[in-house]
Amino acid sequence: MGLAKRIIPCLDVDKGRVVKGVRFLDIRDAGDPVEIARRYNEQGADEITFLDITASHEGRDTTLRTVERMASEVFIPLTVGGGVRELADIRNLLNAGADKVSINSAAIHRPEFVREAAERFGTQCIVLAIDAKRVSAPGEPLRWEIFTHGGRRGTGIDALDWAERMVAYGAGEILLTSMDRDGTRDGFDIPLTRAVSERVTVPVIASGGVGTLQHLVDGVLDGHADAVLAASIFHFGEHTVGEAKACMAAAGIEVRL
Amino acid sequence: MSQRIAVVDYGMGNLHSVAKALAHVAPEADIMVSDDPAVVGAADRVVFPGVGAIRDCMGEMHRRGLGPVLRTAASSGRPMLAICVGLQALMEHSEENAGVDCLGILPGRVRRFPDGMQDEDGNTLKVPHMGWSRVAQQPHPLWAGIPDGERFYFVHSYYVDPAARSHVAGSCEYGLEFAAALAREALFAVQFHPEKSHSAGLRLLRNFCNWDGRC
Numbered sequence: 001m002g003l004a005k006r007i008i009p010c011l012d013v014d015k016g017r018v019v020k021g022v023r024f025l026d027i028r029d030a031g032d033p034v035e036i037a038r039r040y041n042e043q044g045a046d047e048i049t050f051l052d053i054t055a056s057h058e059g060r061d062t063t064l065r066t067v068e069r070m071a072s073e074v075f076i077p078l079t080v081g082g083g084v085r086e087l088a089d090i091r092n093l094l095n096a097g098a099d100k101v102s103i104n105s106a107a108i109h110r111p112e113f114v115r116e117a118a119e120r121f122g123t124q125c126i127v128l129a130i131d132a133k134r135v136s137a138p139g140e141p142l143r144w145e146i147f148t149h150g151g152r153r154g155t156g157i158d159a160l161d162w163a164e165r166m167v168a169y170g171a172g173e174i175l176l177t178s179m180d181r182d183g184t185r186d187g188f189d190i191p192l193t194r195a196v197s198e199r200v201t202v203p204v205i206a207s208g209g210v211g212t213l214q215h216l217v218d219g220v221l222d223g224h225a226d227a228v229l230a231a232s233i234f235h236f237g238e239h240t241v242g243e244a245k246a247c248m249a250a251a252g253i254e255v256r257l
Numbered sequence: 258m259s260q261r262i263a264v265v266d267y268g269m270g271n272l273h274s275v276a277k278a279l280a281h282v283a284p285e286a287d288i289m290v291s292d293d294p295a296v297v298g299a300a301d302r303v304v305f306p307g308v309g310a311i312r313d314c315m316g317e318m319h320r321r322g323l324g325p326v327l328r329t330a331a332s333s334g335r336p337m338l339a340i341c342v343g344l345q346a347l348m349e350h351s352e353e354n355a356g357v358d359c360l361g362i363l364p365g366r367v368r369r370f371p372d373g374m375q376d377e378d379g380n381t382l383k384v385p386h387m388g389w390s391r392v393a394q395q396p397h398p399l400w401a402g403i404p405d406g407e408r409f410y411f412v413h414s415y416y417v418d419p420a421a422r423s424h425v426a427g428s429c430e431y432g433l434e435f436a437a438a439l440a441r442e443a444l445f446a447v448q449f450h451p452e453k454s455h456s457a458g459l460r461l462l463r464n465f466c467n468w469d470g471r472c
Binding site: 075077226 | 453
């Protein structure tokens with residue numbers, strides 16, 4: 001009777017519509033976020049992650065309204081990320097019905113923000129999002145750094161040290177995206193996932209690169225992830241969340257069926 | 258007149274999920290999110306949710322003068338449902354934040370999961386305990402229609418250790434066995450989040466909205 005490994009469909013939302021880009025290019029429209037979240041909920045998703053990629057300020061209000069609609073219809077945990085920079089942003093998202101918020105570049109800009117957010121709202125609702133890229137040369141011991149701007153700009157920060165530090169500051173969970181794999185459909189960066197999961201005491205969500213159901217299995221069994229996140233394999237009807245769970249269960253992974 | 262359900266607001270975190278889930282299962286009810294002791298005292302049912310750190314929660318509760326009305330509600334025979342930190346606040350004392358005295362409505366303490374817990378395969382268990390775990394039930398009207406061993410959504414680093422085994426209405430295992438639900442008279446309290454536990458959680462909330470407070 002253990003804890004089930006979680007499957008988390010991710011919605012990248014721009015101005016109230018779900019989109020999915022390959023390495024942030026070639027964005028395709030995938031529909032209404034609330035409708036899609038409801039479908040995943042019915043299929044047995046364990047959580048929903050909503051990533052707001054809207055740049056404009058006016059778009060933010062659309063996001064809050066979408067989150068509010070989603071939270072009135074979908075009764076599983078909802079994480080919202082993208083553009084969370086101030087305590088007021090967190091409060092607005094929680095008030096709209098989000099259960100957790102994910103913080104990314106604001107933490108890099110000012111690490112104390114994570115501490116303040118955890119102290120104010122509790123560690124259980126603070127997810128630290130890490131975009132990591134492999135920087136070691138072939139043959140060297142593996143090393144990853146934090147990247148920003150969709151993987152284009154390096155920060156020189158070691159990904160493992162960063163994860164550990166942010167957990168010490170109060171992050172309750174880590175959403176770990178491999179920028180080398182995101183959008184490639186080649187599978188998670190397993191060594192990265194495993195290294196972070198073994199370094200920190202909080203749950204780690206593996207993200208970036210899922211192209212087959214076997215990749216989800218690998219993320220848990222080889223990457224030691226506590227949860228796996230995927231977008232495009234679910235959005236375009238290739239697989240349902242139920243099929244993903246059946247595949248994981250067949251591989252001996254405990255899931256909520 | 259439609260029934261009035263008070264959702265106790267003491268300024269901490271997200272009560273909206275709870276209010277939205279209650280509105281979903283009891284559309285005819287009047288759901289009042291309130292920090293006013295008079296409103297809480299006059300409601301037909303009381304929901305006492307909670308997220309965040311216990312010291313701030315207790316501080317805000319005392320600042321709003323909610324302690325006495327919660328104590329009264331818990332022994333009034335009116336149905337009361339406590340959730341997560343709401344459950345923990347009912348106990349006598351919590352280890353969180355270097356030790357905080359709680360409401361003392363139920364006997365027992367709140368403890369932190371020990372470091373280095375492992376599962377049967379020797380993997381280290383992460384804290385917080387976050388995700389869907391099975392709950393083994395003791396007979397209680399609020400479990401009606403929910404299979405024994407159903408999974409509910411948990412997110413917590415502390416668990417309640419009740420002094421009275423007879424209060425345990427549901428148990429869960431995560432490194433150790435802990436109380437997932439406590440019950441006494443018309444009071445029912447859960448460590449998990451029914452408002453985030455899909456159909457099983459909604460069923461429990463519906464059961465609560467229809468409960469006469471008797472076991």
